[in-house]
Amino acid sequence: MSSGMKCRLLATLLLSIKDVAVAAQGSSKESAERDPGAWLLSHSSANSAWRHFLTDAGWAAAALLALTAVAVAVGLLIRHYRQAQGARAARALLGVSGPTASSRAAQLLMGGPGDMTPEQADSSCIISNSTPSRSRTASTVDPWTGERRRSLGSSEPSLATSPVVPRIARILHPALATCCTGLLLVADLSVTASVKAKVDGIEPGEQYSGSLATLTLVPATKDAWESGAVATAILLGLLNGVWPLLQLSLLLVAWLVPGRWLRPSARGTLLRLLASMGKCSLSFPWLVTIWAGICQLKRHRPDGVSADLRLTLDSGLFTFLAAAMLTNSLGYLADRYHSRAVSSPCPRALS
Known part of the structure; x- marks a missing residue:
């Protein structure tokens, strides 16, 4: 099909979608009926209006995401402040101080070593005096859930070698994460949606049927950037291009890196953040649907x-x-195994 025929077809589709017979006046109407291609060129302001609409929609979505991030950050700060206030009140009440005052206060509140029952004593880890202090473990209270957990040192193994993680999960989790990376790369370069058109009556005895346009993530982001819809391009590129790959990379780091390089508390925070922000990658399928x-x-x-x-x-x-x-499911699974790992009595890396 020649370019002139495509231009004529596109103009005819626009005429059929939007009733320009009412909007056009005088000679413009007659010109549109004689040459739809000329009408399309003379009405470029409609394309500009759509471009401005996409830009405004992108900035509105960016502002909404920014407000959500600020609200989450403020909520976390308020929660951390309240926890710090509670810890200071507990230290003042029990008369303890020092760098381990919070852990000591939590132990006293939950029951000191002399008040432990035989069941609690059996479930606690017995560490010899020859063990370095940096690798010792002690019972403490998780500030997020209020559960009794261990204070973990540098000897804490990674989730990939933790005894609480089943062997099949230790193998399948990184393998599935790698497969997800390949699937995301294929999806970013594949056709996401296509506009199918069927037009009759353009000329006597002629009919057009086929794909009029296709939507692919990478070209769509590029076209949005070049057309001036900067916010839309940034949202498409970050939320649906960069973020899913970054999420998988951080998930592999949390799964494979041992405790001497990534503290269990930092690992738990990272996994909770990935679980909270993982839904952002579902915005593109939602919009296309x-x-x-x-x-x-x-x-x-x-x-x-x-x-x-x-x-x-x-x-x-x-x-x-x-x-x-699948990426979000792997994140939830890693968070669950992390909770089991920090709640287990004694850590030991599996070879």
């Missing part, structure tokens, strides 16, 4: 031209959705 639901247009013009446009979902969307859901 909404577009597919509303982009079902059928128009019939009095001059006999009929157009049927449908946005159909393609393999790239389902690949991206499967990879995003």
Whole structure:
């Protein structure tokens, strides 16, 4: 199909979607009926309006995400302040001080060594005096859940070698994370959706049926940037291109790095952050699904031209959705095993 025919077809589709017969006046209407391509060029302001709309929508979404991040940060700061106030009140009440005052106060509140029952004594770790102090473990209280947990030293193993993690999970977790990385790369370069068009009556006896346009994440981000929709391009690139890959990388770090390089408390914070922010990668499939639901247009013009446009979902969307859901499932699984690891009596790395 020649470029002139494509331009004529696109102009006819626009005429069928938007009833320009009412909006046009005088000679503009006659010119549009004679040459739809000329009408399309003379109405470039409509494209500019859509570009401004996309830009405003992108900035609004960015502002909403920024407000959400600020609200989460303020909530975490308030929670940390209240926990610090409670710890100081406990130290003042019990008359303890020093760098381990919070742990000592928690132990006294939960029952000191002399008040431990035989069951508690059996479940606690017995460490010899020859063990360095930096690798000793002591019972403490988790500030997030209020549960009794161990104060972990540098001897804490990674989740990949933790005895509380089943052997099959230690092997499958990094393998599935690597597979998710490949799926995300394939999805970013595959067709996510396509606009199918069927037009009758352009010329007597002629019919057009096929794909009018395709949507792929990487080209869509590039086109949005070049058209001036900077916020939309940034959101598409960060939330659906960079963030899922970064999430998988951090998940592998939390799974493979041992406690001497990544403290268990920092690992728990990282896993909770990944669990909270993991849903951001589902924004692109959500938007494409909404577009597919509303982009079902059928128009019939009095001059006999009929157009049927449908946005159909393609393999790239389902690949991206499967990879995003599997990534979030791996994050929740790692967080669960981390909670079991820090609650177990004694850590020991498995070879």
